[in-house]
Amino acid sequence: MSFPLLTATAALPAIGAIATAAVPAARRTAAKWLALAFSLGTLVLAGIALARFEPGGSRFQLTESHAWIKDFGVRYELGVDGIGLALMALTALLIPFVILAGWHDADPLETNSSRWRPTQGFFALILMVEAMVVLSFVATDVFLFYILFEAMLIPMYFLIGGFGDRAHTGSDENAAAQRSYAAVKFLLYNLVGGLIMLAAVIGLYTVAGTFSLSEIAEARANGTFSMATSTERWLFLGFFFAFAVKAPLWPLHTWLPNAMGEATTPVAVLITAVVDKVGTFAMLRFCLQLFPEASKWATPVVLVLALISIVYGALLAVGQRDIKRLIAYASISHFGFIILGIFAMTSQGQSGATLYMINHGISTAALMLVAGFLITRRGSRLIADYGGVQKVAPILAGTFLIGGLATLSLPGLAPFVSEFLVLVGVFSAYPVVGIIATTGIVLAAIYVLVLYQRTMTGPVKAEVQGMTDLKVRELVVVVPLIALLIFLGVYPKPLTEIVNPAVQHTMSDVQKKDPQPQVEAVK
Numbered sequence: 001m002s003f004p005l006l007t008a009t010a011a012l013p014a015i016g017a018i019a020t021a022a023v024p025a026a027r028r029t030a031a032k033w034l035a036l037a038f039s040l041g042t043l044v045l046a047g048i049a050l051a052r053f054e055p056g057g058s059r060f061q062l063t064e065s066h067a068w069i070k071d072f073g074v075r076y077e078l079g080v081d082g083i084g085l086a087l088m089a090l091t092a093l094l095i096p097f098v099i100l101a102g103w104h105d106a107d108p109l110e111t112n113s114s115r116w117r118p119t120q121g122f123f124a125l126i127l128m129v130e131a132m133v134v135l136s137f138v139a140t141d142v143f144l145f146y147i148l149f150e151a152m153l154i155p156m157y158f159l160i161g162g163f164g165d166r167a168h169t170g171s172d173e174n175a176a177a178q179r180s181y182a183a184v185k186f187l188l189y190n191l192v193g194g195l196i197m198l199a200a201v202i203g204l205y206t207v208a209g210t211f212s213l214s215e216i217a218e219a220r221a222n223g224t225f226s227m228a229t230s231t232e233r234w235l236f237l238g239f240f241f242a243f244a245v246k247a248p249l250w251p252l253h254t255w256l257p258n259a260m261g262e263a264t265t266p267v268a269v270l271i272t273a274v275v276d277k278v279g280t281f282a283m284l285r286f287c288l289q290l291f292p293e294a295s296k297w298a299t300p301v302v303l304v305l306a307l308i309s310i311v312y313g314a315l316l317a318v319g320q321r322d323i324k325r326l327i328a329y330a331s332i333s334h335f336g337f338i339i340l341g342i343f344a345m346t347s348q349g350q351s352g353a354t355l356y357m358i359n360h361g362i363s364t365a366a367l368m369l370v371a372g373f374l375i376t377r378r379g380s381r382l383i384a385d386y387g388g389v390q391k392v393a394p395i396l397a398g399t400f401l402i403g404g405l406a407t408l409s410l411p412g413l414a415p416f417v418s419e420f421l422v423l424v425g426v427f428s429a430y431p432v433v434g435i436i437a438t439t440g441i442v443l444a445a446i447y448v449l450v451l452y453q454r455t456m457t458g459p460v461k462a463e464v465q466g467m468t469d470l471k472v473r474e475l476v477v478v479v480p481l482i483a484l485l486i487f488l489g490v491y492p493k494p495l496t497e498i499v500n501p502a503v504q505h506t507m508s509d510v511q512k513k514d515p516q517p518q519v520e521a522v523k
Helices: 005-021 028-052 082-101 119-138 142-151 153-162 172-208 213-222 229-246 255-262 265-275 277-290 292-318 323-343 347-378 394-407 414-429 431-437 439-456 472-490 493-509
Strands: 061-069 074-080
Touching: 005 028, 005 061, 005 074, 005 082, 005 119, 028 061, 028 082, 028 119, 074 082, 074 119, 074 142, 074 213, 082 119, 082 265, 082 277, 082 347, 082 472, 082 493, 119 142, 119 153, 119 265, 119 277, 142 153, 142 172, 142 277, 153 172, 153 265, 172 213, 172 229, 172 255, 213 277, 229 277, 229 292, 255 265, 255 323, 265 277, 265 323, 265 347, 277 292, 277 323, 277 347, 277 493, 292 323, 292 431, 292 439, 323 347, 323 394, 323 414, 323 431, 323 439, 347 394, 347 414, 347 472, 347 493, 394 414, 394 439, 394 472, 414 431, 414 472, 431 439
Parallel strands: none
Antiparallel strands: 061 074
16 A cells, blocks of 8 residues: 555644644744644655656546545545646645744734733644645545535634734724624635535535546546536536635625735735635636536636626725735735636636646735735834835835736746736637736736835835844745746746646546637638
């Protein structure tokens, strides 16, 4: 029996969460280092999985399959394709930076030592989220995926509600109320989506007699399994609704700005760069693979919703006065691009959408973490409270600029490749949709450059006069992310080689081929 690498990759952070939570209360620093060590160990295991994966091999690799709940046909089945592997590696890569960035976010407040903030619990919850997200990217049993999809809400709820942003401009009571509201809203939105998905999961089992993706695919290929058109469409809607909430897609997006605004900066990164990717990943893995005809049937409506997300999110980002909420609305716009690429049903669009998930995770993490360092120094999230920062903290301003330029998909940085592929794929199938989507690029340039201009340039405000530049720990967090954005922007081949074969499998599932370019003969 081969070593269960995927199980180990998910189990290690879960073990780390238990070990970190068990550290004595007075040894906060030891708990931080222990959490960081477990996250780095998870990154090593994810690297081994990358090394063992064969892009030209079978669709699902490193597979594991064990009986779990025999009476209901539920199995503990794992397997990874190129898309799941890339997102698993992204998660493992970002968590150590999240932990380092949040090194002091759960320390006791110096102004009132009686207000204890459980440091060990903060880092244990982050590791538990990592374990569940990693396992969700490799689960090939629908019921197992559903359990993880719902279970990750619990640690996220406590991270949002229990560890709020210390830069809140109101009173302590108001901050606690806002934090509680954001956490409850996050939980309720996602629970409603999950309950609807549960009904669809049960319906799928009733029709297919199994939760296994591989068994359903084999039965469909053999012609022994099919669904009535109406049944497939209802089941698709149940799955898609839950994933659209998690993604988040307009009009189910309203929980995201509240959650990101009230959470600590590392938790905000965890939400948009890691957890939300489960929603868009699941659209590729489950909606398109299990319900190919219904996916094509729903495509026109989904494309319209994605377009609204792109333009609406970008417009609201332009008008924001809060730095973190601006980044949240920008992410809504970017998720619109991802969903647009998925449902364009072209290989370029889906490759671009997958790369977009990865590159958005890196670029948003870089921008949000630098913004968090900025906010911590000034104690305010309001854009109007800054000015002239580049004169007193040039390194901070420079990394903030690179993160912003990546967000607007500047050529030479990683998000440009993914956004370009999405637009190429969309233009080839739906030219009008592609034209409208490009407005999101123009609006992105506006909100990013205006944000930089108002915070970093101009006269130095008195409140930022003594602001310090990035310290060693903060540079360790930011510099690798910036370097990765540049590397993947210049040389994306390592990612495309992993992702493209999985995209071709998905295209085969929905029985779609790329549109042929219409070239007129030269007379």
